[in-house]
Amino acid sequence: MDVRTQEFAAAANRELKNERSRNFLGRLAPYFARSCAGAMKTFPDPAAAVACGRAIRADAVARLPDLLEQFAKNALACGAKIIWAKTAAQANEFILALAKEKGVRYVAKGKSMVTEEMGLNEYLKTNGIDAFETDLGEFIIQLLRRPPFHIVGPAINLPVEEIRDLFLAHGVIDEPTTDRIALGGAARRYLRDKFRRLDMAVTGVNMAAADTGAIFNVENEGNIRLCKSSPAIQVSVMSLEKVVPTMNDALHLLRLLCRHCTGQKLSSYVSIDCGPKKPGDADGPEELYILILDNGRSEIYRDVKAREALRCIRCGACLSVCPVYGKIGGYPYGWVYSGPMGQVLNPLLLGREQTRDLYFATTLCGACRDVCPAGVDHPRLFLHYREQQASSVRAQGLFFKAWGRLVKSGGRWHFAVRLLRPLINRFAANGVIRKMPGLMNGWFASRNLPALAHKTFHKQWKKQERQRDAGRR
Amino acid sequence: MKTVSLFIPCLVDLFLPRIGEATYRLLARLGVRCIYHSEQTCCGQPAVNAGFTKEARLAARHFIDVFGDDEAIVSPAGSCVCAVKTHYPELLENEPFWRERAEALAPRIYELSQYLVDVLGVSDCGAFYDGKVAYHESCHILRGLGVSAQPKELLSRVRGAKLVPLQGAETCCGFGGEFANRYPEISTAMVKEKCENYLASGADLLLLNEPGCLLNIGGYLSRHVPDRKVMHLAEFLAAAGREER
Incomplete structure (x- = not known):
């Protein structure tokens, strides 16, 4: 997938003007708050359930290397083949080579963010193998060649007319219709055909249990279950942080994941599998490959503060509550992961340089941190990334150097304030500043600023103190 | 003492x-x-x-x-x-x-x-106000310090004042320090919504206890709706008390 993180500001401004997106986004946060809270109430003690989920993720990240080793050993014992891929390129090459070796004509895909991170679909297509997304939303954005608008509902923002035209253009429907059920049915028939005589399917992994080698998938359309039961070869791609210590841990996290994702207690389908089809099994793949993708994560792991980002379980709750996402939607974030989740992950996976906007376009309001069932502290990570990049902004560096000299002395600080006041207040009229040419244009685009007070609190206090002292004498 | x-x-x-x-x-x-x-x-x-x-x-x-x-x-x-x-x-x-x-x-x-x-165990500051007020929950006070009941407790004891609900009270106003200047369009969309919710609440005064939010919301009101005010809780409680005497 193309990386467009550097176009953040322009894309955000474009989306701010998109009435349709704004309408949808305006309804998202209240809808999510209601449905998530409703689902959470079904826990006897919701706060304890969240605390437990956060503790599981903290533990899993702390012991990641050991857990991965344990998972691989147990999955292997179940008959799965384990592939370790250092980079996205290696992972793509492996899948392509496997497909070619097995004479696969096309690949069916289950919704998976990690394969989007790898750019697998484009890679396979370039090399002569079609990949069909089988989740309805993913199918639509694949045809549209757009990044997901929301991690849970990738095409949820699109008007039905756009989907009608898209389906007509791609031969999914023959006659135009805006009947949502008819469009869904047409996509279903179109995709269902791909599952017949399916050679190979590629899916993601929501959770992997180290103690058994089992992999978990949650979904609402049944397409992942078909991807895992009908092909000869199943490739399950997991980014390496998906592992948790035990089956119980995985099950608890699934309960939290679904509640924070769609407000369901559990998704319509949950697949748990250990290894390929065994003698006597009714269905299942003949071969199961579990591809464990690193793609920079071992490097991230070395940074003890940054590694906390690996707690993320991709529920998407942070998007749904974020006031910035709530204005601009998913496109401006410019890559697979959007909202606070993307602001935390993209800089780690793509580098801090080309993702600057992602960790600055936040008010640090903490709504994401509060809702996160995995215990990711987004604002803390943003500040960490800013710290790592601080040396690259020279003008700001000089400013804070001077600021640092003032801040450690009350005398110098308040003297500087006295010098500053007339400089700023020459822009004031009637105690209000409406504009300061060349300075803070962004602020003044929509807001006034009060003029600096004639007497700071500091100055008034000193004066009153002198009067009090004089009174005492 | x-x-x-x-x-x-x-x-x-x-x-x-x-x-x-x-x-x-x-x-x-x-x-x-x-x-x-x-x-x-x-x-x-x-x-x-x-x-x-x-x-x-x-x-x-x-x-x-x-x-x-x-x-x-x-x-x-x-x-x-x-x-x-x-x-x-x-x-x-x-x-x-x-x-x-x-x-x-x-x-x-x-x-x-x-x-x-x-700490002080005070909820009645002896203040008086004739009108409806709404309270904006600043992010760092609500989520950072976990303080939300206290200011509302203080407001509920102001004689004559009616605290009305504010839609999206817990949503960030879009200040965020440098954010407001760096991403003016996004920040403006946020503060605009905050102000619209204030106007729709029926309150004749918006109260808060964070100067950053005050500059942001106050700055937007000053430019677009100059007759509507936002005030810091301290000022409200201190001034309203004086009025009664």
């Missing part, structure tokens, strides 16, 4: 000193003696937020030197209290001497409404 040390953050000191005075008047009226260290400067939040931690450490050490021995520190700005409480111990994590002092200081610093209700 209780004594508190006033921490008057930059935005209040420079732009809104009346909030500092109101804080002083209110505390004095409630029988609290206030001291003010004139050596105080900035808590360092702007440097932390910009990623300049080395400089932020200078501010943190200075703050600890100035306020370190005070029994209780009270401030009319929640985000600065939050910076001292949550950022200092982490900023100074590799300097045991300073870290211990930062950790010892953290429980002794309070946002104003938190101090009034939780």
